Amino acid sequence: xxxxxxxxxxxxxxxxxxxxxxxxxxxLELSLAKVLRCGQAFRWKxxxxxxxxxxGSKVLFLRQHGDTIDYATYPYDSKxxxxxxxxxxxxxxxQELYTQWSRDDPVFQKTAVGFEGVRMLxxxxxxxxxxxxxxxxxxxxxxxxxxxxxxxxxxxxxxEHEGVEYYTFPTPQALSKDDVESKLRDLSFGYRAKYxxxxxxxxxxxxQDLFKIRDLPYEEAHAELIKFVGVGPKVADCICLMSxxxxxxxxxxxxxxxIAKRDYKLSSKGDAVTPKTYELIRKFFVNKWGPYAGWAQxxxxxxxxxxxxxxxNQTNSSPKKQNKRPKVEVKEEIQLEVNLVRAxxxxxxxxxx
DNA sequence: GAAGCACCTGTAGG
DNA sequence: ACCTACAGGTGCT
Numbered sequence: 001x002x003x004x005x006x007x008x009x010x011x012x013x014x015x016x017x018x019x020x021x022x023x024x025x026x027x028l029e030l031s032l033a034k035v036l037r038c039g040q041a042f043r044w045k046x047x048x049x050x051x052x053x054x055x056g057s058k059v060l061f062l063r064q065h066g067d068t069i070d071y072a073t074y075p076y077d078s079k080x081x082x083x084x085x086x087x088x089x090x091x092x093x094x095q096e097l098y099t100q101w102s103r104d105d106p107v108f109q110k111t112a113v114g115f116e117g118v119r120m121l122x123x124x125x126x127x128x129x130x131x132x133x134x135x136x137x138x139x140x141x142x143x144x145x146x147x148x149x150x151x152x153x154x155x156x157x158x159x160e161h162e163g164v165e166y167y168t169f170p171t172p173q174a175l176s177k178d179d180v181e182s183k184l185r186d187l188s189f190g191y192r193a194k195y196x197x198x199x200x201x202x203x204x205x206x207x208q209d210l211f212k213i214r215d216l217p218y219e220e221a222h223a224e225l226i227k228f229v230g231v232g233p234k235v236a237d238c239i240c241l242m243s244x245x246x247x248x249x250x251x252x253x254x255x256x257x258x259i260a261k262r263d264y265k266l267s268s269k270g271d272a273v274t275p276k277t278y279e280l281i282r283k284f285f286v287n288k289w290g291p292y293a294g295w296a297q298x299x300x301x302x303x304x305x306x307x308x309x310x311x312x313n314q315t316n317s318s319p320k321k322q323n324k325r326p327k328v329e330v331k332e333e334i335q336l337e338v339n340l341v342r343a344x345x346x347x348x349x350x351x352x353x
Numbered sequence: 354g355a356a357g358c359a360c361c362t363g364t365a366g367g
Numbered sequence: 368a369c370c371t372a373c374a375g376g377t378g379c380t
Contacts, residue, residue, distance in 0.1 A: 039375060132375085139374040142363065190361025195377080232377045253375040273376085274355080301375075 016161050018061060018072040021080065025069055028095050030088055031117025032064045038302040039140050040121050040242055042131055042147040043169075047162060054151065055087065056124070059158055059166045074159050074166075086122055092247075094119045094295065101289055101296045107263045108289070108296060111303045118299045121242060125210035126203065127169045128243035133195045133230040135238070140305075149187050152325055154180070165324065172208075175200035195230025202228060218246045233278055241294040248293045250282045255304050256297060257281065 032051055036044040044053045051062040060083065061072040073080045085091070098116065102109035134146045154170035175196060184193035203210065213221045221244050225236040234253055240246035250256070257273050260266040260281045268277050289296040302308055 133377095135374095136376040137360080137362095137374065138376090139363075142374085185361090188362060191359090191377090192361075230377065234376060238375075251375065254373085255375060270356095272356090276355090305375085 016074055016159060018074060018161075019076050020061075020070045020072045022068050022070050023081065023084070024067055025090070026067055026095070026117075027064065028116045029093070030064075030069070030090070030119060032062055032069070034115065034118050034302055034308065035088070035121065037308050038118060038298065038305060040298070041123060042134075042140070042144040043151065045164065047164065052161070052164070052166070054155075054158055054166045054168055055083065057158065057168055058083075059161070060084070060087075074161070089120055089122045092119070092292075092295075097292050097295060098299075101299075104290075105288055105296075108300065111263070112299050115299055115303045118302050120247070120295050120298060122245070123243040124169070125213065125239065125243040126172065128239050129199065129203075129210065129225070129228065129231070130169075130175070130196055132235045132238045132242075133199060133228075134189070134192055136192065136230065136232075136235065138192075146187070146189055146192075150175075153183065153187065172200045172204040176204040192230060198229040199231070214244050218249060221246060222249070233275065237282075237294075241298075247295060248286050248291050250285050250294055250297050252278045252281045255301055256285075259300055259304060260284070 036046075036051055036053075041053070044051055049063055053060060058077060059074045060080075061074070062084075063070045069084075071080055071084050073083065077083065094117070098112060102112065130150065131143070131147050134143050138146075151167035151169055152165070154174045155167035158166045158168060160166070180200070181193045181197040184196060189196065202208070213224050216224065218240060221240055222233075222236045225231055225239050225244075226233065231239075234251050237249045237251040240249035241251060252260075252273060254273075257268075257277075261268065264284070266281060266284065273281075285297060286293045
């Protein structure tokens with residue numbers, strides 16, 4: 001008993017035992033592989049068919065087989081099912097919507113084959129805002145690397161599991177510090193570095209609660225979001241759709257523009273999406289697909305996306321390429337680890353007392 | 354108001 | 368090997 005030392009605690013910390021629970025859900029209602037790889041969320045990892053990502057201060061683990069999804073969180077959360085249900089919008093039945101869209105739209109019916117189980121996530125507005133500032137003129141692979149880098153360099157360590165470190169998504173305060181723009185430049189964020197820094201400063205200085213935008217109607221929410229630097233009409237629509245409960249928001253990007261021209265024969269003058277054509281296309285699809293038009297759009301987008309299931313962030317053996325903090329910051333990391341060990345020790349004392 | 358252009362970076366395709 | 372075009376666009380003139 002005397003010999004229980006820090007070394008043992010460290011090992012204990014790294015050998016996290018996950019408590020798994022299960023739920024029944026059809027892959028036609030939710031397909032993890034598609035939803036987590038279709039360009040809505042950019043930080044999900046897949047390691048040996050287990051999906052994992054930090055959400056808030058916890059890490060959520062998921063695996064899908066047949067009609068079952070297993071889930072676990074770290075630290076343990078007795079309300080994990082509520083977290084999963086909220087994050088995946090499970091109150092909304094997507095199979096029924098597919099039936100409707102297919103009945104109303106032959107193009108959808110044809111395109112959606114093989115792309116069942118695609119649904120909109122209900123993400124954190126702040127992370128969603130920053131993620132989609134990263135998305136401008138960019139590809140999914142680099143957006144994912146950038147979002148991961150944000151957590152590694154500006155977030156806080158939650159845990160290490162099977163050689164992978166999980167960090168929280170950084171707060172507005174963490175991204176408003178003076179040196180953030182140059183640090184992001186060094187991390188090859190390009191011109192988005194300034195956008196992120198400035199938007200973080202706007203949110204932090206006003207102590208703004210982005211969740212409140214959920215209560216606004218679509219037009220007002222969109223107008224509110226477009227005020228942030230690096231947020232134009234398209235990104236604002238992404239945030240409306242993916243974290244603000246605006247289910248009929250249609251982000252008109254290059255893909256949707258191509259779909260509109262190719263599959264729906266919408267004529268247009270130039271090659272660029274002008275604000276006018278943007279509105280035209282948006283209203284066309286809202287009229288066609290109804291109150292959940294944004295959800296239908298995401299199915300069409302997923303079907304059009306080339307790098308869906310391209311093995312991004314996927315590891316089958318020991319992960320090596322993971323973003324890790326530079327060696328210089330190791331001191332800080334050890335300090336964090338010690339703090340976690342202490343917290344862990346307190347917890348165990350309390351539960352056994 | 355709207356059209357044209359610069360903007361960071363990485364990569365697939367010629 | 369080089370060059371070009373494009374990737375879930377935005378801001379400025």
